[in-house]
Amino acid sequence: MSGKLRDRHTPDKMDAWARLQRASGVVLSRVEARLKADGFPPLGWYDVLLELQRSEGMALRPVEIEKRTLLAQYNVSRMIERIAAAGYVEKRKTAEDGRGVMIHLLPDGEDLLKDMWPAYKRAVEAEFSIHLDDDETRILWHMLGKLLP
Amino acid sequence: MSGKLRDRHTPDKMDAWARLQRASGVVLSRVEARLKADGFPPLGWYDVLLELQRSEGMALRPVEIEKRTLLAQYNVSRMIERIAAAGYVEKRKTAEDGRGVMIHLLPDGEDLLKDMWPAYKRAVEAEFSIHLDDDETRILWHMLGKLLP
DNA sequence: TGAATTTCCATGCAAGTGCATTTACTTTAA
DNA sequence: TTAAAGTAAATGCACTTGCATGGAAATTCA
Numbered sequence: 610m611s612g613k614l615r616d617r618h619t620p621d622k623m624d625a626w627a628r629l630q631r632a633s634g635v636v637l638s639r640v641e642a643r644l645k646a647d648g649f650p651p652l653g654w655y656d657v658l659l660e661l662q663r664s665e666g667m668a669l670r671p672v673e674i675e676k677r678t679l680l681a682q683y684n685v686s687r688m689i690e691r692i693a694a695a696g697y698v699e700k701r702k703t704a705e706d707g708r709g710v711m712i713h714l715l716p717d718g719e720d721l722l723k724d725m726w727p728a729y730k731r732a733v734e735a736e737f738s739i740h741l742d743d744d745e746t747r748i749l750w751h752m753l754g755k756l757l758p
Numbered sequence: 759m760s761g762k763l764r765d766r767h768t769p770d771k772m773d774a775w776a777r778l779q780r781a782s783g784v785v786l787s788r789v790e791a792r793l794k795a796d797g798f799p800p801l802g803w804y805d806v807l808l809e810l811q812r813s814e815g816m817a818l819r820p821v822e823i824e825k826r827t828l829l830a831q832y833n834v835s836r837m838i839e840r841i842a843a844a845g846y847v848e849k850r851k852t853a854e855d856g857r858g859v860m861i862h863l864l865p866d867g868e869d870l871l872k873d874m875w876p877a878y879k880r881a882v883e884a885e886f887s888i889h890l891d892d893d894e895t896r897i898l899w900h901m902l903g904k905l906l907p
Numbered sequence: 908t909g910a911a912t913t914t915c916c917a918t919g920c921a922a923g924t925g926c927a928t929t930t931a932c933t934t935t936a937a
Numbered sequence: 938t939t940a941a942a943g944t945a946a947a948t949g950c951a952c953t954t955g956c957a958t959g960g961a962a963a964t965t966c967a
Contacts, residue, residue, distance in 0.1 A: 620899040622887035623879065626785075629886075632902040633782035634828060672915060679783060684954065686917060691953095708915040708962045730772065737778075738771035740904045749778070750769040752898040755889045756781040821945060833924065835947055840923095857932045857945040 636736050643732035649725050653680070654692055658722050661698065661714040668713040670703070697721055785885050792881035798874050802829070803841055807871050810847065810863040817862040819852070846870055 620628075641652055649655075660677050661667050669677075675685045689712055692698050697718035703709040741749065769777075790801055798804075809826050810816050818826075824834045838861055841847050846867035852858040890898065 620896060622890070622895050623882060625890070625895045625899040625902070626882050626886050628899055628902045628906070629782050630786060631828070632905040633778050635907070636905055637779060638828070670915085679780070679787070681955075682916075683918080683956085686915095687953080690917090706915080706963075710916075733772060733775050737775050737905065741771070741774070741901070745901055745904065746771050746774045747769060748897060749901040750774040752890070752894055752901065753774070753777045753781040755894065756785055756886065757777070758784070819945080830925075831946075832926085832948080835945095836923080839947090855933075855945080857930095859946075 639736040640729075640732045643735070644725070644728060647728045649728060650695070650721075652729075653678075653688060654697070655722070655725055655729065657688060657692065658697060658714060658718050661712060662719065662722055666713075667719075668701075668711045670709050670711060672709075674712065692718075788885040789878075789881045792884070793874070793877060796877045798877060799844070799870075801878075802827075802837060803846070804871070804874055804878065806834075806837060806841065807846060807863060807867050810861060811868065811871055815862075816868075817850075817860045819858050819860060821858075823861065841867075 618624075637652075644652060656678055657674055660674060661669055664673075671682075671685050671689060674680070674689075675682055678685070680688065689698065689700065693700055693712075697715055699713045699715050700710045701713060703711050738746075767773075786801075793801060805827055806823055809823060810818055813822075820831075820834050820838060823829070823838075824831055827834070829837065838847065838849065842849055842861075846864055848862045848864050849859045850862060852860050887895075
């Protein structure tokens with residue numbers, strides 16, 4: 610038989626779709642497993658804390674977190690509850706809008722981000738980056754960009 | 759003029775990683791939403807039923823389903839329970855291995871696959887395929903292949 | 908204005924998931 | 938051939954998620 614069969618196949622769009630889901634699932638679960646093995650909380654916490662750190666005043670409304678993370682509203686609400694219980698963020702009532710709260714990143718949250726980053730980077734390198742050179746990375750990034758709003 | 763500003767950015771590996779997770783998550787949740795709106799069960803069921811249909815005798819051991827789907831062992835066990843309760847598959851004791859069971863695709867399961875396929879295809883076209891031409895699809899497929907075992 | 912609508916966030920309940928363990932059988936090897 | 942180790946599948950328990958709904962404040966508009 611000639612050459613690697615897998616790469617000679619002409620993929621249709623459903624093949625690409627299936628592979629997108631599989632590849633991203635496999636790599637994500639491995640990265641998460643490494644982080645957990647290092648004793649860190651779920652990646653979702655990191656994403657939320659990072660959004661807070663990047664924001665003006667290191668604080669956001671839950672509704673803003675929802676938009677930036679694609680989490681469902683009730684999941685944002687409950688994740689905040691858990692992250693707050695762990696001491697990484699704090700909920701404060703807003704002055705302007707009586708319905709709203711502001712989620713503030715606490716110093717412990719900043720510390721967690723700082724501690725998690727090297728482990729996160731190592732995990733992504735081991736499970737993702739290692740498979741792609743710079744050109745391939747750029748191409749993948751570019752193709753994926755077409756799928757985003 | 760050269761391209762949209764977003765695409766002039768030089769992405770590093772973490773950017774590509776983030777975009778992989780985001781793009782695949784966004785598109786998946788939209789496809790799932792369409793299927794649900796059409797009254798179909800979760801995509802996970804489709805995947806399992808399809809693996810069964812493709813198999814010799816339209817039946818597999820749970821442990822085989824686990825390998826092919828990347829579901830955890832206990833999730834396979836419970837998903838089978840639910841799919842069986844819905845009448846799409848049937849569990850039968852194996853003769854050869856006293857520990858094992860065989861999961862058989864039932865006619866209703868075949869019907870579900872047949873009914874779901876057009877809706878599934880439409881959903882993927884609307885949320886995924888539409889964003890990529892044939893060349894781009896092939897390139898994406900090829901890049902994603904590098905991430906797989 | 909003030910009644911209806913919309914937005915923000917929380918929550919009760921049902922269903923799904925993760926983890927650890929159990930049960931039952933098979934394989935290995937002494 | 939029997940004890941130990943390994944493999945297949947299920948399950949109890951705690952936690953997370955999804956869905957529907959709730960209450961409270963803001964906004965719209967007749």
